[in-house]
Amino acid sequence: MKRVESEIELERLLASDDAELVASVSALRERGPDAAELATLASRLTFQGIDVTPQSAPAARGTWKKWALGGAGGLSAAMLWLGLRALPPAVSSAPGQAAFALATAASPPGSGLAQPPLVGSLGSPGARALAEPAAPKEQIGEVAAAPSIAESATTAPPEDAPPASTSRAEPRPEAAAIGALPTARPTSSAAPARAGASGVGLPSPSAADAPTEIELLRDARWALRQAPARALDFTDQHARLYPQGKLTQERELIAITALVALGRRTAALSRGTAFERAFPASPYRKQVGELLQ
Amino acid sequence: MDQKVGTEPPFQEVGESTASRAAPRPATATFPEIFQQHARFLWRALMNLGVPSHDAQDLCQEVMVTVHRRLPEFDGRSLRGWLYGICVRVARDYRRSARVRREVPHDELPAARMEANQPELLERSERLARVLRALEQIDEDKRTAFVLYEVEELTLAEISEAVGAPLQTVFSRIKAAREALRLELDVAGTTRAGGARETG
Numbered sequence: 454m455k456r457v458e459s460e461i462e463l464e465r466l467l468a469s470d471d472a473e474l475v476a477s478v479s480a481l482r483e484r485g486p487d488a489a490e491l492a493t494l495a496s497r498l499t500f501q502g503i504d505v506t507p508q509s510a511p512a513a514r515g516t517w518k519k520w521a522l523g524g525a526g527g528l529s530a531a532m533l534w535l536g537l538r539a540l541p542p543a544v545s546s547a548p549g550q551a552a553f554a555l556a557t558a559a560s561p562p563g564s565g566l567a568q569p570p571l572v573g574s575l576g577s578p579g580a581r582a583l584a585e586p587a588a589p590k591e592q593i594g595e596v597a598a599a600p601s602i603a604e605s606a607t608t609a610p611p612e613d614a615p616p617a618s619t620s621r622a623e624p625r626p627e628a629a630a631i632g633a634l635p636t637a638r639p640t641s642s643a644a645p646a647r648a649g650a651s652g653v654g655l656p657s658p659s660a661a662d663a664p665t666e667i668e669l670l671r672d673a674r675w676a677l678r679q680a681p682a683r684a685l686d687f688t689d690q691h692a693r694l695y696p697q698g699k700l701t702q703e704r705e706l707i708a709i710t711a712l713v714a715l716g717r718r719t720a721a722l723s724r725g726t727a728f729e730r731a732f733p734a735s736p737y738r739k740q741v742g743e744l745l746q
Numbered sequence: 747m748d749q750k751v752g753t754e755p756p757f758q759e760v761g762e763s764t765a766s767r768a769a770p771r772p773a774t775a776t777f778p779e780i781f782q783q784h785a786r787f788l789w790r791a792l793m794n795l796g797v798p799s800h801d802a803q804d805l806c807q808e809v810m811v812t813v814h815r816r817l818p819e820f821d822g823r824s825l826r827g828w829l830y831g832i833c834v835r836v837a838r839d840y841r842r843s844a845r846v847r848r849e850v851p852h853d854e855l856p857a858a859r860m861e862a863n864q865p866e867l868l869e870r871s872e873r874l875a876r877v878l879r880a881l882e883q884i885d886e887d888k889r890t891a892f893v894l895y896e897v898e899e900l901t902l903a904e905i906s907e908a909v910g911a912p913l914q915t916v917f918s919r920i921k922a923a924r925e926a927l928r929l930e931l932d933v934a935g936t937t938r939a940g941g942a943r944e945t946g
Contacts, residue, residue: 460902463917467895473931474924477877478896480870485790490803494785497807503814507778702804734801734840736808 493699496667497736500703666691666700673707681714702728706737713744721745775825777814784826785810787898788833794893795837796882809836826900827907834890834908841886880930884923891916892923 469475486494495505664672673687688708691698698704705728712721725745729738775783789806797805812832820828881889887909894905895916905916 456901456903460913463902463913467917467920469924471924471928474896474927476873477880477927477931480874480877481794481893481897482790483870484793484874485786486803486806491786491789494789494803494807494810495781498781498810498814501811503777503811505778505781507776507782732804734797734804734808736804736811 496699497703500667500670500700663694664690666695666698669694670700670703670707673704673711677707677711677714681711684708684711685715702732702735702737705732706740709741709744777817780813780817780825780829781810784829788829791830791833791893791898792837794881794897795834795890796841796886797837801840805836805840809833812836824904824907826898827904830894830898830900830904830908831910834894838886876931876934877927880927880934883930884926887911888919888923888926891919892927895920 498505669687669691673684673691676684676687684707688704688711691700691704695701705724709721709725709728712718712724722745725741728735728741732738735741785806788809789802792805792809793799793802809832813829816832881892884892890909891905894900894908895902900908902913902916906913909916911919
């Protein structure tokens with residue numbers, strides 16, 4: 454943007470050597486998110502289907518494929534999310550779809566395999582196949598596929614994996630990390646045990662086997678379509694395992710959606726009201742508001 | 747990094763050939779590039795525009811979702827002006843809405859309890875608390891112009907774009923903000939009990 458002379462002159466007039474001002478500005482400049490908070494933001498955007506991982510030019514799909522197969526767990530997760538959204542809903546009203554639709558994507562629920570633009574930009578043919586499971590049974594298998602893709606990375610972390618972020622100290626770090634490839638799940642294990650397991654009736658998993666927040670909520674959202682009651686099992690499990698979870702708002706949104714889908718309006722209303730009180734600034738407040746109408 | 751230029755350099759990945767450096771810059775960055783390069787600063791700006799830290803993440807997500815949705819309509823002229831324009835509007839709507847949970851700025855001090863034994867950190871925390879209280883006292887237009895110019899180091903033209911006001915107006919607001927802040931900080935300095943610091 455060309456700078457006109459008057460602008461430069463005005464900026465010259467603003468030059469200042471006020472030490473107190475400089476020190477105050479310096480203090481303000483130090484504020485902001487830490488790495489863990491940014492990673493959480495990245496995860497939440499990914500959860501909404503907004504990819505935050507930079508790629509090279511569209512031509513370089515080989516690179517992207519390497520990331521996908523090399524254990525960019527967060528990226529695979531994002532693909533699956535996007536694939537999920539493109540499938541026709543089992544329930545016609547599809548409140549779950551409404552809850553997570555991107556504004557730009559705007560593919561109406563019944564549009565079948567119409568892919569939102571983001572999937573197109575992500576997709577190498579092999580990866581796109583992962584995003585298009587044909588039937589519910591295969592879909593559960595789909596979910597299992599992601600952990601095994603990520604597993605190959607846990608044994609040999611990608612060379613450009615980010616340094617261990619502070620979030621690793623938490624029960625389960627988020628899949629997406631800013632400034633680098635999304636981290637593979639660090640202790641991905643027992644993928645078959647997780648796949649298809651609702652957690653109900655099973656002994657609670659040990660910490661090493663515990664699913665990540667994103668895994669649980671991905672399962673929950675997946676279940677929204679065909680089995681909302683099962684979605685509630687997943688959200689209950691998330692609440693038990695991650696009482697201070699990073700994706701708490703997302704869990705509540707799924708739970709409220711499930712309650713609405715099940716016709717449990719009173720419970721939905723009470724949970725939705727609690728949500729609005731707890732998260733007045735939530736990026737999902739509009740969706741929650743619509744669900745409660 | 748040259749922050750004063752309107753467009754940002756394209757994201758460069760390890761392994762890209764140097765030939766691509768010479769290639770003409772794309773008119774618009776992609777969303778991931780924008781996120782990688784700007785999310786931290788937009789988050790910071792939200793906080794300095796008066797969003798308490800406990801709501802900053804939610805609002806930053808809202809900013810990012812808006813950026814993502816409206817990126818196709820960005821005209822490619824001033825990226826930072828455009829980004830911070832969204833940021834300013836989100837912060838303003840938040841502060842004006844009934845859902846704002848107003849809390850006193852002192853709770854912004856990061857881990858103040860850990861700093862008791864470290865005088866420099868304590869002083870920095872106190873200075874931050876002082877300037878935050880002072881910022882709360884000045885009106886929104888001036889505060890916005892000040893934060894964008896001094897902290898985010900936008901050009902006057904970028905701020906003009908972000909807030910939708912002419913260059914000269916932005917200039918006046920920055921000057922007025924500085925004077926108002928000076929006054930507030932002076933008052934805070936002289937009324938501090940037992941304050942040994944010189945103000946000015």
